[in-house]
Amino acid sequence: MADTARIVGGxxxxxxxxxxxxxxxxxxxDANTKDLAALLSDVPCVTAATFTTSKAPAAPxxxxxxxxxxxxxxxxxxIVNSGNANCSTGERGMKDARTMAGILAQQYNFDEQLAMVxxxxxxxxxxxxxxxxxxxxxxxxxxxxxxxxxxxxxxxxTHPKKIALEFSxxxxxVRIGACVxxxxxxxxxxxxxxxxxxxxxxxxxxxxxxxLRDCVEDSFNMIAVDGDMSTNDTVLVLxxxxxxxxxxxxxxxxxxxxxxSLRQITKYLAMEIARDGEGATKLMEVRVSGAATDSDxxxxxxxxTVSPLWQCALAGSDPNWxxxxxxxxxxxxxxxxxxxxxxxxxxxxxxxxxAADYAQADAKAAVSGKEVIISIHLHNGVAAxxxxxxxxxxxxxxxNTTYTR
Amino acid sequence: MADTARIVGGxxxxxxxxxxxxxxxxxxxDANTKDLAALLSDVPCVTAATFTTSKAPAAPxxxxxxxxxxxxxxxxxxIVNSGNANCSTGERGMKDARTMAGILAQQYNFDEQLAMVxxxxxxxxxxxxxxxxxxxxxxxxxxxxxxxxxxxxxxxxTHPKKIALEFSxxxxxVRIGACVxxxxxxxxxxxxxxxxxxxxxxxxxxxxxxxLRDCVEDSFNMIAVDGDMSTNDTVLVLxxxxxxxxxxxxxxxxxxxxxxSLRQITKYLAMEIARDGEGATKLMEVRVSGAATDSDxxxxxxxxTVSPLWQCALAGSDPNWxxxxxxxxxxxxxxxxxxxxxxxxxxxxxxxxxAADYAQADAKAAVSGKEVIISIHLHNGVAAxxxxxxxxxxxxxxxNTTYTR
Numbered sequence: 097m098a099d100t101a102r103i104v105g106g107x108x109x110x111x112x113x114x115x116x117x118x119x120x121x122x123x124x125x126d127a128n129t130k131d132l133a134a135l136l137s138d139v140p141c142v143t144a145a146t147f148t149t150s151k152a153p154a155a156p157x158x159x160x161x162x163x164x165x166x167x168x169x170x171x172x173x174x175i176v177n178s179g180n181a182n183c184s185t186g187e188r189g190m191k192d193a194r195t196m197a198g199i200l201a202q203q204y205n206f207d208e209q210l211a212m213v214x215x216x217x218x219x220x221x222x223x224x225x226x227x228x229x230x231x232x233x234x235x236x237x238x239x240x241x242x243x244x245x246x247x248x249x250x251x252x253x254t255h256p257k258k259i260a261l262e263f264s265x266x267x268x269x270v271r272i273g274a275c276v277x278x279x280x281x282x283x284x285x286x287x288x289x290x291x292x293x294x295x296x297x298x299x300x301x302x303x304x305x306x307x308l309r310d311c312v313e314d315s316f317n318m319i320a321v322d323g324d325m326s327t328n329d330t331v332l333v334l335x336x337x338x339x340x341x342x343x344x345x346x347x348x349x350x351x352x353x354x355x356x357s358l359r360q361i362t363k364y365l366a367m368e369i370a371r372d373g374e375g376a377t378k379l380m381e382v383r384v385s386g387a388a389t390d391s392d393x394x395x396x397x398x399x400x401t402v403s404p405l406w407q408c409a410l411a412g413s414d415p416n417w418x419x420x421x422x423x424x425x426x427x428x429x430x431x432x433x434x435x436x437x438x439x440x441x442x443x444x445x446x447x448x449x450x451a452a453d454y455a456q457a458d459a460k461a462a463v464s465g466k467e468v469i470i471s472i473h474l475h476n477g478v479a480a481x482x483x484x485x486x487x488x489x490x491x492x493x494x495x496n497t498t499y500t501r
Numbered sequence: 502m503a504d505t506a507r508i509v510g511g512x513x514x515x516x517x518x519x520x521x522x523x524x525x526x527x528x529x530x531d532a533n534t535k536d537l538a539a540l541l542s543d544v545p546c547v548t549a550a551t552f553t554t555s556k557a558p559a560a561p562x563x564x565x566x567x568x569x570x571x572x573x574x575x576x577x578x579x580i581v582n583s584g585n586a587n588c589s590t591g592e593r594g595m596k597d598a599r600t601m602a603g604i605l606a607q608q609y610n611f612d613e614q615l616a617m618v619x620x621x622x623x624x625x626x627x628x629x630x631x632x633x634x635x636x637x638x639x640x641x642x643x644x645x646x647x648x649x650x651x652x653x654x655x656x657x658x659t660h661p662k663k664i665a666l667e668f669s670x671x672x673x674x675v676r677i678g679a680c681v682x683x684x685x686x687x688x689x690x691x692x693x694x695x696x697x698x699x700x701x702x703x704x705x706x707x708x709x710x711x712x713l714r715d716c717v718e719d720s721f722n723m724i725a726v727d728g729d730m731s732t733n734d735t736v737l738v739l740x741x742x743x744x745x746x747x748x749x750x751x752x753x754x755x756x757x758x759x760x761x762s763l764r765q766i767t768k769y770l771a772m773e774i775a776r777d778g779e780g781a782t783k784l785m786e787v788r789v790s791g792a793a794t795d796s797d798x799x800x801x802x803x804x805x806t807v808s809p810l811w812q813c814a815l816a817g818s819d820p821n822w823x824x825x826x827x828x829x830x831x832x833x834x835x836x837x838x839x840x841x842x843x844x845x846x847x848x849x850x851x852x853x854x855x856a857a858d859y860a861q862a863d864a865k866a867a868v869s870g871k872e873v874i875i876s877i878h879l880h881n882g883v884a885a886x887x888x889x890x891x892x893x894x895x896x897x898x899x900x901n902t903t904y905t906r
Contacts, residue, residue, distance in 0.1 A: 218823060219824070220855075416623075418625045433589070493898070
């Protein structure tokens with residue numbers, strides 16, 4: 097991380113010219129729960145985005161893609177509802193998503209193509225669009241409304257997840273703010289994950305898109321709660337340029353600090369999602385090194401995070417590393433079993449594919465904390481990757497046995 | 502299924518010339534639990550086998566492969582221990598597995614290369630080989646010992662899983678007997694699954710191997726309990742030829758009834774494993790049709806069986822089919838969301854990618870029984886596949902949080 101970036105408060109409204117707010121319009125059964133929110137820029141923004149790769153994408157994802165294509169990757173606002181995913185809702189779902197975008201554009205007086213839409217919640221039910229139409233005017237966006245917005249978009253998350261950084265470019269102070277939601281159906285390319293990132297930096301679109309893709313690849317695409325990929329996943333970066341710096345592009349002197357800040361933000365939020373996985377009591381970080389290829393490193397690291405057997409062992413603070421070996425062995429990554437090395441925290445438990453000489457109490461201590469680091473050396477090359485996940489507990493099952501009732 | 506095959510008792514000793522037995526040699530902490538078993542044929546057998554594709558295979562798997570290669574795919578007996586997987590045990594593990602094979606060969610007077618070995622249990626600990634050496638003579642194999650053997654090889658299974666069929670070939674009565682163990686770490690290519698199949702039919706080896714591979718592909722390789730593939734998976738077919746039929750080969754008039762019987766047996770045992778998954782209260786059968794390719798059909802069907810979110814919904818008898826759509830959407834199978842059709846039991850819940858007109862009570866009833874059938878039509882071709890899995894409950898977590906303590 098560049099040494100000049102500082103953490104500041106305010107989430108998505110930390111950068112200049114962004115305001116946000118929320119309301120309860122009645123999509124969720126509890127009338128006091130926020131279920132509709134909006135994020136707005138004073139001026140149109142250069143926009144980068146990544147979406148779910150599901151073959152059953154939700155209507156709002158399709159509408160965002162349409163609008164970005166039509167606007168030349170520019171946007172001025174986002175409207176988000178929770179409680180209903182508007183997925184598997186066909187033509188009516190597309191119409192409803194366009195209606196949501198239209199409400200936002202009309203209310204804040206910009207072109208409909210500049211409006212982004214997200215939905216999260218139950219799949220397969222039509223949106224109660226009348227409730228959204230009547231509720232939307234009650235959203236009263238504020239220039240300090242970022243935390244309100246971050247709180248309104250969460251579903252089974254136990255708390256809002258947000259961050260903002262500040263640094264200097266061209267002698268101008270620049271900020272990047274962000275928030276994310278997601279706790280279940282998390283196995284990205286992407287996760288049920290909505291992430292909004294704002295910045296007042298001026299940034300060239302193509303470079304922003306490429307930088308975002310790199311950051312997402314090493315952050316949100318490396319976390320898992322349960323191996324389930326969502327139909328609604330969306331990451332948006334809105335750059336409104338109000339810091340008036342020379343626009344950042346590939347090769348700019350300031351490209352690095354911006355990219356590093358974006359990388360720090362996406363990694364932080366990704367880890368926050370894994371830590372807050374449904375029912376989770378522990379965050380695991382799986383560091384794979386010595387792989388022949390990046391792909392092998394990623395496969396091996398992710399395989400450990402989605403092994404229910406290892407996730408259960410972790411829940412019980414049981415250093416049962418045989419399950420790590422089974423997961424890595426089945427991952428498709430190439431390695432020689434007899435050179436494998438595994439370290440839990442600081443305790444080497446496997447060397448040359450065999451139980452190392454270690455004290456069981458040390459291994460147990462290494463998996464007993466709230467954050468557990470698992471290092472795996474494949475001794476088959478120089479590629480490395482890190483993935484994050486959580487343990488599997490009764491809490492996950494309790495949250496998911498009767499979700500639609 | 503051919504109309505002439507009948508179910509008979511006796512498991513792996515139902516065919517002529519096979520005997521089996523077991524003992525408690527102290528590998529497991531409870532002194533009364535059977536943990537060592539042997540299966541023997543009176544004469545050498547034509548043998549077919551499939552093993553785990555894990556990159557970290559256990560020593561007994563490697564020794565079986567060595568012996569089969571050396572013997573020209575012939576075997577006369579199998580020795581199996583539970584309580585210890587003899588995996589990640591390096592050279593010493595290989596020596597121990599060979600010692601187990603040697604004990605069997607010496608005790609029953611056949612060539613060591615004709616001895617197969619299996620182990621199941623905790624990964625990463627050396628076998629207590631002295632206990633096996635002193636315990637093995639107490640095994641007293643009987644010609645009606647099949648059920649004893651089937652009971653001795655199980656670990657977290659709630660009951661032994663076994664079957665035997667009888668049919669006629671050349672006017673000779675032929676039998677195929679089988680048993681299997683496996684409840685957790687089940688996501689084959691293969692599962693933590695040991696399966697032994699015996700037959701007194703005379704069968705040509707290459708045809709038997711090909712037929713076994715086909716059967717395994719549609720049975721054990723289509724089940725999942727938790728998405729974890731084991732390091733020890735083994736399926737062995739021993740054909741001793743004592744029925745004195747003309748050896749069955751490709752194109753034989755009797756090839757079909759034998760292959761169909763083998764298919765019925767492997768499918769039955771695979772479903773039994775899924776039904777008895779750790780903590781499972783329900784068996785799910787996922788039938789995918791209308792896929793563009795076999796691979797798409799298999800991917801889509803298996804994706805539903807390993808979706809923890811859908812497994813949890815199933816546990817709660819919640820017909821939350823949005824999670825089925827999310828799983829199929831993320832599976833990599835190609836389809837048009839707007840043509841997707843999903844039926845729970847007899848209740849069509851999704852048509853043209855949308856909620857169909859159905860009564861919630863009917864959908865709930867369809868997922869409330871002990872066996873739940875999920876039919877998914879992709880409307881993108883003619884390929885089909887069926888996969889089996891189970892629900893995800895507190896029981897799975899309870900069984901797996903402190904396994905090594």
